[in-house]
Amino acid sequence: MNKKLVGQVTPEERTEIQTLFERRNGLNELAKILTADNAELYEKLVKDMGETGAKFQSWWDRMAEKYQWESAENGNWEINFDTCEIYLVTE
Amino acid sequence: MNLFKESPETWQSNVAKDITFIVTKDCQLACKYCYLVGKNEKERMLWEVAKKAIDYILSHENDMREESVVWDFIGGEPFLEIDLIDRICDYLKTEMFRRNHHWFNSYRFSFSTNGINYDSEKVQRFIQKNKEHLSIGITIDGTEVKHDLNRIYKGTGKGSYGSVVRNIPLWLKQFPNGGTKVTISSADIPYIKESVLHLYGLGIHEVNINCVFENVWKAGDDILFQEQLMLLADEIIDKGYYKDYACSFFSENIGKPLDPVFENNNWCGAGRMLAVDAHGIFYPCTRFAQYSLREKNAWVIGNINDGINKNKLRPFLALDRISQSPRECIECEVASGCAWCQGENYDAAADSIGDLEHGLDIKNKQLYQLDHAPICRHCDAWQCKRCIWLNRKMTLEVNTPSHEQCVLAHLERNASRELLQNIRKYGTFLPEQEEIKEIDYLDPFDKRDEWQ
Numbered sequence: 001m002n003k004k005l006v007g008q009v010t011p012e013e014r015t016e017i018q019t020l021f022e023r024r025n026g027l028n029e030l031a032k033i034l035t036a037d038n039a040e041l042y043e044k045l046v047k048d049m050g051e052t053g054a055k056f057q058s059w060w061d062r063m064a065e066k067y068q069w070e071s072a073e074n075g076n077w078e079i080n081f082d083t084c085e086i087y088l089v090t091e
Numbered sequence: 092m093n094l095f096k097e098s099p100e101t102w103q104s105n106v107a108k109d110i111t112f113i114v115t116k117d118c119q120l121a122c123k124y125c126y127l128v129g130k131n132e133k134e135r136m137l138w139e140v141a142k143k144a145i146d147y148i149l150s151h152e153n154d155m156r157e158e159s160v161v162w163d164f165i166g167g168e169p170f171l172e173i174d175l176i177d178r179i180c181d182y183l184k185t186e187m188f189r190r191n192h193h194w195f196n197s198y199r200f201s202f203s204t205n206g207i208n209y210d211s212e213k214v215q216r217f218i219q220k221n222k223e224h225l226s227i228g229i230t231i232d233g234t235e236v237k238h239d240l241n242r243i244y245k246g247t248g249k250g251s252y253g254s255v256v257r258n259i260p261l262w263l264k265q266f267p268n269g270g271t272k273v274t275i276s277s278a279d280i281p282y283i284k285e286s287v288l289h290l291y292g293l294g295i296h297e298v299n300i301n302c303v304f305e306n307v308w309k310a311g312d313d314i315l316f317q318e319q320l321m322l323l324a325d326e327i328i329d330k331g332y333y334k335d336y337a338c339s340f341f342s343e344n345i346g347k348p349l350d351p352v353f354e355n356n357n358w359c360g361a362g363r364m365l366a367v368d369a370h371g372i373f374y375p376c377t378r379f380a381q382y383s384l385r386e387k388n389a390w391v392i393g394n395i396n397d398g399i400n401k402n403k404l405r406p407f408l409a410l411d412r413i414s415q416s417p418r419e420c421i422e423c424e425v426a427s428g429c430a431w432c433q434g435e436n437y438d439a440a441a442d443s444i445g446d447l448e449h450g451l452d453i454k455n456k457q458l459y460q461l462d463h464a465p466i467c468r469h470c471d472a473w474q475c476k477r478c479i480w481l482n483r484k485m486t487l488e489v490n491t492p493s494h495e496q497c498v499l500a501h502l503e504r505n506a507s508r509e510l511l512q513n514i515r516k517y518g519t520f521l522p523e524q525e526e527i528k529e530i531d532y533l534d535p536f537d538k539r540d541e542w543q
Contacts, residue, residue: 023196025223030184034219041189048188 006069006077007086013063014084020056021081027052100349102199102226108157110148111165114175116382118167119207123244124276124303126435129382130167136369141179143395149186151192154399155365159197161226165366165377170204173213180221180483194346196203201226203272205242207251218265229262231255231271231293233286237279249253256293263294270297270337276307283319288326291336299339304435345428351421355411356543359433362407365454371395375407378434387438390487402495406488407433409465409536414490417455464490466497469542471528474507475500497534505530 009017027049036042058078063069067086069077075090116127116134126127148155162183164176180200187195199220206229208214231252233240239250261267271290275283283300290298320340327333327341346524349355361376372394374380379390392401413421415433420426445452457463459479467477477492485493492500508527514520532538 026184026188026195026198029221029223030188032268034185041185045188045448 001078002090003078004070004090005085006088008044009063009067009079009084009086011084013059014079014081017056017059017079018081020052020059022058023052024049102161103159103197106157107159107197107199108155109159109161109163109360109364111163111215111364111377112136112144112176112179113165113366113368113377113380113382114141114169114172114179115167116369117171118205119171119245120168120205120242120251121248122243122274122344123241123278123454124274124305124307126303126305126378127167127382128385131382134369134382135172136175138175138178140367140369140371140373140395141175142182143371145182145186145394147398148365149190149192151398152190158193159199160194161199161201163201165203168205168207170211170214171201173211173217177213177217177220180217185279195354199224199226201229203228205230205251206238206255206258206262210261222265225266227266228263228270228272229255229258229291230274231259231295232273232279233282234289236301237282237286239278240278241274246394255404259293259295268297269295270299273298273300275302276305277309277312279408280312280319283316284323284326287323287338288332291332296335297337302431304432306439315414342428346425347427348422348424349412349426351413354427355413357410357415358430361433362410363490365394365532373399376402378432379437383434384438390437402486402493405486405493405536406465406491408493409539411465411476414463414465414468415458417457458490466536466539468490469538470497470500471530474503494534494536497536501530501533501535 020049027045031049034042034045061085064071064073064077069086070088071077072088072090075088078087078089080087116130117132118125118127118130121130155179162180164179166172177366178450183198184195186192187198202225204227218227223410226305230242232240232242235250235252235256238255241256242251243249244251247393266396273290279286284336289299322339323338325365327336333341345521359376361379362374366374366377366380368374368380372380372389373392374390375392377383381389390403392403415436420429441454443452444454444500453459461477462468464477467475475492475496477494479489481496482492483489485496505529511520511524511527522526
């Protein structure tokens with residue numbers, strides 16, 4: 001695995017994706033224990049997972065458009081929450 | 092860029108509320124330096140108590156506005172109660188989500204364990220289920236000799252090193268950045284250097300060391316301690332450990348003077364934290380629960396049925412470094428990095444102020460004075476009576492007034508202001524007396540962010 005520094009976002013932009021990242025993790029771990037028996041909460045979870053996933057992807061699309069980071073086939077970007085740096089990770 | 096590795100910042104430090112469930116007071120070990128003097132096998136938290144505590148905490152979102160939360164589980168040994176912990180965590184996740192609580196976006200479950208049953212099926216299943224939100228530290232004290240000097244099994248007195256070290260590889264595989272907490276008391280000092288290096292050798296990159304707060308030290312310990320630090324520092328430099336391994340003894344932040352105005356924060360987090368025990372009693376920190384205290388009664392701030400008495404939190408939330416420190420600490424040349432435990436201070440402080448035979452002997456007299464009063468020294472309601480007895484009754488602390496006392500004093504102050512203004516409409520009155528300024532609060536405690 002190779003990691004190459006390709007850019008940096010602002011602290012505000014970092015906070016936005018970090019909150020979405022935390023929420024997505026929380027929803028995923030909640031999904032392990034919530035069943036369809038609890039219909040109301042299950043529906044709320046499914047809807048939230050969809051919305052959060054969409055916001056998550058939208059952030060990467062917006063930032064990639066704004067900063068024009070280097071990309072690669074079979075590669076993906078990663079963010080370091082401490083430094084706001086963006087890395088291109090390739091196999 | 093740092094040339095050497097520093098211990099990483101604690102997750103969301105300064106913006107996270109730390110809430111501790113004392114799930115059991117039992118432990119497999121009877122560590123010689125353990126501050127928990129009241130450990131026992133009987134006081135285990137019941138689910139009904141835990142649920143009620145969670146319901147209370149989550150329904151008081153406006154009183155706990157911290158951005159993040161660390162749900163901390165402590166014992167004794169917390170993993171002895173893994174079934175209960177699993178149920179608590181499932182309920183927390185579900186309830187934070189159901190209530191749209193802001194902590195759902197930023198929480199962790201935190202454990203400090205002796206590591207003995209870390210590889211058990213139940214603990215491992217729990218880790219897999221919650222792995223994105225876990226912070227787990229295993230306590231291993233250093234070499235086998237140093238570890239087994241203190242960390243011994245209850246009953247048999249056998250050392251626990253072998254039971255713990257076998258789980259270190261699994262733990263580091265699951266938490267590669269895991270740090271351990273080493274405790275030093277008098278008898279351990281000769282083993283500091285070899286123990287830190289031993290932990291590095293096990294693959295632990297972050298070693299946090301605490302000297303016990305209790306008075307266990309002997310004459311000459313300071314010299315031995317310094318020697319060990321020098322030897323350890325030499326080895327860390329010579330072998331290049333400083334690049335990838337951290338030891339809290341060598342943090343860059345340690346050993347400098349602190350500015351009395353701009354670096355006046357309280358080091359201890361008691362009061363900003365919250366702890367609940369098996370009886371559903373709330374404490375400002377676990378160190379104020381009865382099983383932590385040798386000499387004093389528990390410092391109770393509420394319970395799961397009646398809630399938290401905010402007056403009893405005031406002494407903790409208003410406290411800063413200056414108001415609790417003697418002059419020599421305020422002016423200390425190496426104050427930064429100096430830790431203190433308010434629970435131990437409370438426990439160790441003498442209640443007596445002297446006797447008829449020997450006369451008055453008041454320890455730390457300055458703590459009774461206005462310039463050490465956490466709230467009153469910032470207050471401008473000069474007529475306030477500052478009744479020590481009433482303070483003690485309402486807030487449990489002699490130098491911190493209750494909310495009611497502050498509001499009363501400020502209503503009086505505002506009435507004086509209005510009276511003075513009205514009289515002055517008709518001519519000169521007390522010309523040497525300055526006008527009483529208008530203020531937008533009745534309790535200076537609400538403005539503590541401005542002076543902390």
